[in-house]
Amino acid sequence: MNLPKKICCIGAGYVGGPTMAMIAAKCPSIRVDVVDINSHRIAAWNSDDLPVYEPGLFEVVSEARGKNLFFSTEVEERVADADIIFVAVGTPTKTYGMGAGRAADLCYIESAARMIAKVCKGPKIIVEKSTIPVRTAEALHAILSANSESGKFQVLSNPEFLAEGTAIADLQNPDRILIGGEKTEAGDAAVETLVSVYNQWIPRERILTTNLWSSELSKLVANAFLAQRISSINSISALCETTGADVDEVARAIGMDSRIGPKFLKASVGFGGSCFQKDILNLVYLCAHFGLPEVSAYWESVIKMNDWQKSRFTEKIVKTLFNTVSGKRIAIWGFAFKKDTNDTRESAAIYICKDLLLEGAHVALYDPCVPETLIHEDLRYVGVPDEVIEKQLTVCASCEEAAERAHGVAVLTEWDEFLQVDFDQVLKEMYKPAFLFDGRNLLDHAALEKKGFSVYAIGKG
Numbered sequence: 513m514n515l516p517k518k519i520c521c522i523g524a525g526y527v528g529g530p531t532m533a534m535i536a537a538k539c540p541s542i543r544v545d546v547v548d549i550n551s552h553r554i555a556a557w558n559s560d561d562l563p564v565y566e567p568g569l570f571e572v573v574s575e576a577r578g579k580n581l582f583f584s585t586e587v588e589e590r591v592a593d594a595d596i597i598f599v600a601v602g603t604p605t606k607t608y609g610m611g612a613g614r615a616a617d618l619c620y621i622e623s624a625a626r627m628i629a630k631v632c633k634g635p636k637i638i639v640e641k642s643t644i645p646v647r648t649a650e651a652l653h654a655i656l657s658a659n660s661e662s663g664k665f666q667v668l669s670n671p672e673f674l675a676e677g678t679a680i681a682d683l684q685n686p687d688r689i690l691i692g693g694e695k696t697e698a699g700d701a702a703v704e705t706l707v708s709v710y711n712q713w714i715p716r717e718r719i720l721t722t723n724l725w726s727s728e729l730s731k732l733v734a735n736a737f738l739a740q741r742i743s744s745i746n747s748i749s750a751l752c753e754t755t756g757a758d759v760d761e762v763a764r765a766i767g768m769d770s771r772i773g774p775k776f777l778k779a780s781v782g783f784g785g786s787c788f789q790k791d792i793l794n795l796v797y798l799c800a801h802f803g804l805p806e807v808s809a810y811w812e813s814v815i816k817m818n819d820w821q822k823s824r825f826t827e828k829i830v831k832t833l834f835n836t837v838s839g840k841r842i843a844i845w846g847f848a849f850k851k852d853t854n855d856t857r858e859s860a861a862i863y864i865c866k867d868l869l870l871e872g873a874h875v876a877l878y879d880p881c882v883p884e885t886l887i888h889e890d891l892r893y894v895g896v897p898d899e900v901i902e903k904q905l906t907v908c909a910s911c912e913e914a915a916e917r918a919h920g921v922a923v924l925t926e927w928d929e930f931l932q933v934d935f936d937q938v939l940k941e942m943y944k945p946a947f948l949f950d951g952r953n954l955l956d957h958a959a960l961e962k963k964g965f966s967v968y969a970i971g972k973g
């Protein structure tokens with residue numbers, strides 16, 4: 513199979529940037545263009561200060577940028593010139609009209625499809641990289657063929673399974689690559705072309721090919737199953753707290769059962785990230801749409817449990833601090849939704865900070881990677897008034913600074929550097945009793961209690 517000569521990706525976000533950088537680094541004979549309408553993002557991709565923080569990403573980008581990897585805002589030109597066009601634009605939850613709060617908003621996908629149809633002349637392979645509802649390829653195909661002269665488009669589904677924080681390792685050595693295509697001669701040929709790209713560094717047996725609908729649905733189901741495990745262990749964390757069991761011990765005991773396995777069994781303050789909630793809501797909507805209310809309710813409970821876990825954590829802080837946090841300083845360590853990323857989308861920290869601020873607390877926040885402007889933006893987005901942010905929020909330069917004169921410290925992201933904090937110094941500077949709420953079960957609780965902290969940890973009886 514001949515490798516394609518030119519690939520273009522629409523959308524230079526958390527998925528488009530890293531995935532294309534990896535393809536370019538692994539396939540030096542292919543020219544890879546990543547285009548976006550956001551000129552700031554493109555400028556950052558062309559600088560030393562990339563818009564996405566991922567360990568190892570800078571090295572991969574540097575290896576290929578300017579040789580066979582290019583970032584630009586010349587969307588139409590680069591798309592028109594490519595053999596394969598990846599679509600990696602956002603598919604957020606709809607906030608208006610039918611399906612608001614659940615269905616995926618496909619407006620960016622649709623406008624990308626209309627633009628592709630307008631500018632492309634010859635035969636093209638269009639690859640859905642974005643996570644989309646099952647049967648979106650049908651809609652894409654309808655738009656492309658109704659608006660183009662040639663009508664020679666093959667639509668493939670190639671969902672991305674990378675996890676933020678480990679994106680480079682995941683792209684380098686994925687568990688599997690999934691490619692769905694139309695079951696026709698032309699569909700099979702398009703699938704094989706894309707297989708040939710990934711096969712440059714991924715063994716053929718790890719590249720699965722399926723029909724379009726199985727591929728589209730598998731991405732939603734994978735995220736739903738992963739999130740479900742977190743909600744399941746979080747539900748048990750509440751039971752552990754009331755019974756004297758230890759959720760980490762329970763997770764270890766069940767995780768050693770080879771039928772269950774150890775991954776995604778870490779109890780926490782709740783899952784975040786741009787994908788889990790939105791993809792499950794999308795699944796919930798699809799099930800209801802296809803007349804399966806019981807299936808829809810089953811998956812919705814995963815989200816409800818996650819929301820409950822976040823509010824349970826804030827309530828624990830308020831109750832422990834003698835039923836009021838008003839006027840008290842609470843140090844928050846971590847704002848990103850997980851370690852090793854600067855992404856805050858749907859981070860549990862946003863909702864916990866919001867509730868604490870609205871309870872009148874003074875929040876002193878430190879995160880090693882998230883800029884202050886983004887923290888303000890996120891809090892404003894969830895309805896925290898500007899004057900509250902201005903008066904009650906301080907963004908600090910270190911964990912120690914945040915903890916100065918604090919009544920409590922809450923760990924909300926599992927950054928490794930929190931393990932290196934000088935806890936004697938922290939204790940000295942805090943009001944007593946010095947309460948520590950570990951929302952990630954990251955720290956050595958016995959050692960901290962010995963020093964004199966009062967520790968609350970998730971799922972510890």
Ligand SMILES: NC(=O)c1ccc[n+]([C@@H]2O[C@H](COP(=O)([O-])OP(=O)(O)OC[C@H]3O[C@@H](n4cnc5c(N)ncnc54)[C@H](O)[C@@H]3O)[C@@H](O)[C@H]2O)c1
Nearest residue numbers: 523524525526527548549550600601602603620642643672
């Ligand atoms: N973030 C993840 O970890 C992850 C993992 C797997 C799959 N996904 C899926 O991948 C998709 C993209 O996610 P993301 O996190 O990269 O989103 P993102 O918001 O970081 O990036 C999307 C980019 O697309 C650009 N864009 C939108 N419309 C455009 C157009 N018409 N032309 C050019 N550029 C356009 C936006 O400006 C933005 O920069 C989503 O469907 C998401 O569900 C995300």
